[in-house]
Amino acid sequence: MLNMNPASLLKMVGRVDPKTVTTEQLTDIIDMGNWLSVLAVLLTGDMAANATVDMSCIPCDYDGTGSVAAIKVATQRATHASDNDGTQIVMSIRAAELAASGKQYCKFRTVSAGTGGPMALLVLGVSTRWAPEAGALDGSPQVVGPSLGSVIETVF
Numbered sequence: 001m002l003n004m005n006p007a008s009l010l011k012m013v014g015r016v017d018p019k020t021v022t023t024e025q026l027t028d029i030i031d032m033g034n035w036l037s038v039l040a041v042l043l044t045g046d047m048a049a050n051a052t053v054d055m056s057c058i059p060c061d062y063d064g065t066g067s068v069a070a071i072k073v074a075t076q077r078a079t080h081a082s083d084n085d086g087t088q089i090v091m092s093i094r095a096a097e098l099a100a101s102g103k104q105y106c107k108f109r110t111v112s113a114g115t116g117g118p119m120a121l122l123v124l125g126v127s128t129r130w131a132p133e134a135g136a137l138d139g140s141p142q143v144v145g146p147s148l149g150s151v152i153e154t155v156f
Contacts, residue, residue: 030106060103
């Protein structure tokens with residue numbers, strides 16, 4: 001495993017692009033039928049005083065409708081502006097946790113109360129359920145996900 005390339009095991013499957021968040025933001029819909037687990041990372045910037053930052057995983061149908069109660073919720077509270085500047089919330093969801101909700105798909109939600117602040121949310125698929133397609137030269141998983149058009153460079 002020492003020569004393993006982490007980029008061959010991870011794929012961006014959802015995101016909320018960096019922006020100042022004051023209203024609900026949702027990632028792309030993620031098909032957990034393709035992944036053993038996903039890892040969501042919420043990054044905050046210079047947040048407003050008394051801002052509350054929430055992130056949750058919401059099971060849903062393939063088109064984002066039919067949402068049920070969140071299976072995991074993380075809340076970060078601050079009493080003044082510097083308490084939640086430059087912090088992260090990391091959430092891991094296993095496919096089995098999502099299956100218990102009766103759904104195969106999920107989306108991640110983030111919101112900040114008050115005047116909010118800059119945030120970005122990245123969701124990585126970890127360990128595809130399926131073997132690489134025949135002919136994949138590098139052996140990496142060949143799973144379709146959101147466009148990587150915003151990725152400037154991938155360095156191996």
